[in-house]
Amino acid sequence: MTWTEFPWFAAAAILLWTGGAVCALRSRKDFSTGAAWLTATGLCAFAAFIILFWMSLQRPPLRTLGETRLWYSFFLMLAGLLTYCRWHHRWLLLFSTVLTLVFTLMNILKPEIHDQSLMPALQSYWFVPHVTVYIFAYSVMGCAFLLAIAGWVKHTERYRPAIDRLTCIGMAFLTAGMLSGALWAKDAWGHFWNWDPKETWAAATWCLYLIYLHLRLCGKGRRAMLNALLVAGFLCLQMCWYGVNYLPAAQESMHVYY
Amino acid sequence: MRMCIKVWGVYFSGALLCQLLLPAFPEDFFAFPVNGALVLLAVTGLWVLRKERPASPAVRLLSSPSTTCILLALLVLSCLTLGLASSPSPSSWWFFFLFTALTLHLLMVFYAGAFRRRPHRLRFILIHGGLLLALLGSFAGAPDTAEWRLPVDKKRPTRQAYTPQNGKIYLPHSLQLKDFDVTYYPNGLPQDFRADLLLDQTEDIALSVNHPYALSLTDDLYLVDYEHTPEPRFCIVQLVRQPWKYVLGTGIWLLLGGCLLLFVQGLPQGMTVRREKAEKGGRP
Numbered sequence: 001m002t003w004t005e006f007p008w009f010a011a012a013a014i015l016l017w018t019g020g021a022v023c024a025l026r027s028r029k030d031f032s033t034g035a036a037w038l039t040a041t042g043l044c045a046f047a048a049f050i051i052l053f054w055m056s057l058q059r060p061p062l063r064t065l066g067e068t069r070l071w072y073s074f075f076l077m078l079a080g081l082l083t084y085c086r087w088h089h090r091w092l093l094l095f096s097t098v099l100t101l102v103f104t105l106m107n108i109l110k111p112e113i114h115d116q117s118l119m120p121a122l123q124s125y126w127f128v129p130h131v132t133v134y135i136f137a138y139s140v141m142g143c144a145f146l147l148a149i150a151g152w153v154k155h156t157e158r159y160r161p162a163i164d165r166l167t168c169i170g171m172a173f174l175t176a177g178m179l180s181g182a183l184w185a186k187d188a189w190g191h192f193w194n195w196d197p198k199e200t201w202a203a204a205t206w207c208l209y210l211i212y213l214h215l216r217l218c219g220k221g222r223r224a225m226l227n228a229l230l231v232a233g234f235l236c237l238q239m240c241w242y243g244v245n246y247l248p249a250a251q252e253s254m255h256v257y258y
Numbered sequence: 259m260r261m262c263i264k265v266w267g268v269y270f271s272g273a274l275l276c277q278l279l280l281p282a283f284p285e286d287f288f289a290f291p292v293n294g295a296l297v298l299l300a301v302t303g304l305w306v307l308r309k310e311r312p313a314s315p316a317v318r319l320l321s322s323p324s325t326t327c328i329l330l331a332l333l334v335l336s337c338l339t340l341g342l343a344s345s346p347s348p349s350s351w352w353f354f355f356l357f358t359a360l361t362l363h364l365l366m367v368f369y370a371g372a373f374r375r376r377p378h379r380l381r382f383i384l385i386h387g388g389l390l391l392a393l394l395g396s397f398a399g400a401p402d403t404a405e406w407r408l409p410v411d412k413k414r415p416t417r418q419a420y421t422p423q424n425g426k427i428y429l430p431h432s433l434q435l436k437d438f439d440v441t442y443y444p445n446g447l448p449q450d451f452r453a454d455l456l457l458d459q460t461e462d463i464a465l466s467v468n469h470p471y472a473l474s475l476t477d478d479l480y481l482v483d484y485e486h487t488p489e490p491r492f493c494i495v496q497l498v499r500q501p502w503k504y505v506l507g508t509g510i511w512l513l514l515g516g517c518l519l520l521f522v523q524g525l526p527q528g529m530t531v532r533r534e535k536a537e538k539g540g541r542p
Contacts (some may be wrong), residue, residue, distance in 0.1 A: 120450050120467040164525060172521035179510050179517070187468050190405060190480050190498030192506055193396060197341055204337035211330045218323040239341075249343060 001052035003066075003107075009049035010104045014097070016042030017077060021094035030088040039081045039093060046074050059118045062131040065242055066107050071132060073100045073107075075139035079166070083143055087162045095146045121254075126184035134177035138237055140170035141209070145234035148227045157223060163230065164216055171209050178202055189254070197247060198255035201240035208233040261315075262324040266359070270332065273355030283351050289401040290501070297398050304365050320366035329360050349400070357397040364390045378523055385516030391509025399502025407482070410435045411492035415459055419497060429497065431473065432458055438490050453481050453493045465495065476501040 020038035027035065050070060053061050061067040080096030083089065144166040147159040181199075182192040193199060212229045215221035221229075244250050288296070308317055319325060336356060368386045376382065406419035406427060415432035433455050440451040452466035463471050465481035473479055476499050483494040500506075 118449075120448060123450065124468045168525050169521060172517045175517045175520075176514060179514050182510055183507075184468075186503070186507075187470065188480075189482075190470065190478060190496055191403075191500070192503075192510070195340060200337050200341040204334050204341060207330045207334045207337065211327055211334070214323060214326050214330070220323070220327075244341070247342065249341070 001049065001056040006049060006053075007108050009045055010108060013042040013046040014101055014104065016045065017093070017097040017100065021097045024084065024090045024093045027090065030090070031085070032090075035093060036081065036085055039077065039084075043074065043077055043081065046077070050074060060128050060131075062127065063118060063122060065245075068131065068135055068241070069103045069107050071135040072139055072142075073103045075136045076100050076103075076142050079136075079139045079143045083162060083166065086165075089147070089150075089159065089162065091150070092143070092146065095150075096143065099142060099146070121188050124184055124187065126180055126187070130177060130180040130184055133173050133180060137170050137173035137177055138241060140166050140173065141234060141237055144170060145230055148230035151223070152227045160226075167209060167212060167216075167230070171213060174206060174209065178206060194254070196255055197244045197249040197253045198240060201236060201244055205233055205236040205240050208236055259324045262319060262322055262328060265319055266325070266328050266332075269359065270355065273352050276351040276355070280351060283349055283354055285349055285401045287401075288398075293398045293401055297394060300362060300365060304362065305369060308366065308369050317366065320363050321370045325363050326367070329356070329363055332356060333360065357393065361390070361393050361397060364393060378519070381516055381519040381523060384512045384519060388509045388512030388514075388516055391505050392513060393509070395502045395504075395506025395509055399500065399505065402499070402501050404499045406497045408433060408495045408497065409492050410453075410455060410495050412436070415456070433495060434459070435493060436462070438484060438493055440484065440490060451481070451484055451493075453484070453495075455495070470498075473497070476503075 016038050020035040020042065023032045023035035023038060050061065053070075061070060077096055077100050080092055084092050144163050147163045147166070151157065151159040151163070181202075185194065186192045208229055212221075212226060212233065215226060215229070244253060244255070304320070307314065311317060333356060336352065364386060368383075368390055371386065372379070372383045404421075406421055406429065408416060408419045408429070410416055410433045412435045415434040417428045417430075417432045419427055419429050421427065435453060436456050437454040438451070439453075441449045443449050450466070452464060455463050455465060457463050457473075463479070465471055465479060467481060471479040478498050478500075480496040480498060481493060482496045484490045485492050
């Protein structure tokens with residue numbers, strides 16, 4: 001399995017997800033079982049590509065920016081589906097599908113250079129848990145961001161419970177990803193934390209979500225401020241994920257994607 | 259809130275003035291035992307202050323939720339400044355003031371929450387205690403942390419090491435390269451490399467990336483680089499001394515336990531109450 005076959009799997013998954021999103025929007029009930037099944041089937045198609053790709057590469061597909069986009073698309077739809085099943089926000093599947101479509105199209109239209117090499121520092125038992133946990137956190141925060149935007153546009157607090165829960169789960173995963181990275185860095189380079197550009201942006205992102213959680217815990221913060229924090233957190237997260245590659249400081253970073 | 263902003267405004271104005279007017283931050287001054295004494299002073303001093311004067315302005319300021327948000331917001335701004343800089347260095351007066359305030363605040367919050375009945379108390383202890391230890395281990399332990407690099411070859415044992423500033427020192431241990439093995443991918447990138455070394459001319463040790471060797475309780479050896487030729491004649495070994503790594507490591511594992519509980523137990527109690535209000539259409 002190579003990137004050549006990816007468009008077929010991606011097309012099948014996107015079609016199923018779009019079908020699921022349309023089902024959810026057109027359903028008379030709050031929750032459409034058909035939408036959930038269509039989305040889940042699309043996820044299975046996407047997961048099948050990841051598994052076969054992993055087997056053919058003989059290493060986890062987590063090294064390049066394109067490979068992390070693959071996981072992000074998968075986890076974003078998974079988080080969207082779980083949120084839809086729990087809170088029945090019927091438009092969320094459409095939003096998740098559109099965002100996933102953007103990242104999937106990036107992989108199809110602008111493929112990164114993929115090879116089978118895995119540099120020695122990445123050959124660690126921390127590699128898979130660190131990256132997958134982080135990408136899952138990114139996806140969950142992506143869902144929280146979509147809800148925050150919706151709440152902002154519609155001037156409602158209806159989505160706040162879902163945002164709170166997603167941010168709480170995302171924060172648990174974001175912290176776990178950051179800490180597993182620190183433990184790995186100690187094994188690889190001798191220091192838990194190096195203030196590398198990526199680590200610095202990760203710390204900024206983590207602190208922004210921490211402020212959001214603390215404001216919610218204390219019952220402080222106006223709606224606009226809370227939503228602004230989520231938007232800022234999401235933007236910081238994008239910087240941390242791939243934005244740092246374009247900064248001058250990236251020349252010295254140990255985290256640049258190839 | 260206004261009081262908090264005023265006090266922290268004055269405090270961080272002082273930090274900014276120190277940063278602008280004073281010479282470089284004297285990190286070496288805070289090396290052991292000074293850092294140990296200061297940590298002990300903070301831990302006991304805040305405990306006594308909280309017990310003896312629980313309503314004092316200092317206690318209220320340091321345990322205030324507004325302080326949490328102000329300090330975190332300042333940390334975000336500082337991180338963004340560092341993140342955009344081309345050669346970031348957190349060793350400065352500004353970060354000294356910021357991390358001191360964060361540590362004292364976290365200590366006071368920990369005292370306030372860990373020793374009273376509350377929902378999800380274990381989670382609170384793991385998260386805040388873990389974060390406190392991680393912060394103490396990295397911030398207070400920074401002056402005791404050091405690293406040196408040694409070019410090690412096959413010809414003769416060496417003790418000569420270099421600091422990051424290219425200062426030369428002699429280590430109490432000698433190292434000699436016995437064998438070096440490197441394999442490459444077809445595209446020329448290194449797949450794996452490992453070095454067999456002779457420590458003090460007596461002990462055989464093997465080093466590879468992600469597999470350091472513990473030289474002592476505080477010192478670890480890392481294989482970081484090698485001569486990039488078909489037959490490498492030397493490799494670069496890094497010696498890292500980090501006595502506070504146990505404090506930091508314990509903090510990280512506690513915090514990981516707290517994250518697990520955060521995921522399993524879900525929303526904190528306070529947020530659940532506000533969630534119900536929000537569901538009824540109220541504003542938080």
